[in-house]
Amino acid sequence: MSQLRSLAMPLFWIEESLQLDEQVTQLLHKKIFAVLNANNWFRWLSIGLGSFGCILGALFLHLTRSDAKRVGVIDAE
Numbered sequence: 331m332s333q334l335r336s337l338a339m340p341l342f343w344i345e346e347s348l349q350l351d352e353q354v355t356q357l358l359h360k361k362i363f364a365v366l367n368a369n370n371w372f373r374w375l376s377i378g379l380g381s382f383g384c385i386l387g388a389l390f391l392h393l394t395r396s397d398a399k400r401v402g403v404i405d406a407e
Contacts, residue, residue: 350358
């Protein structure tokens with residue numbers, strides 16, 4: 331027990347809380363939560379469109395390279 335360090339433990343825990351009226355909660359919702367929700371939608375939309383663009387790019391590269399392989403070199407003799 332002598333090797334344990336001493337700790338400061340609180341004797342009382344004071345819960346800090348606040349009740350807001352309806353007007354303040356609507357203001358918070360409009361200013362903060364609506365912006366966060368729009369940011370979330372934009373994030374997932376950009377991830378989806380970026381993934382779709384990558385798939386289209388890969389498909390384009392695949393098709394153009396396979397077309398180049400099908401076209402043979404004609405020897406001019």
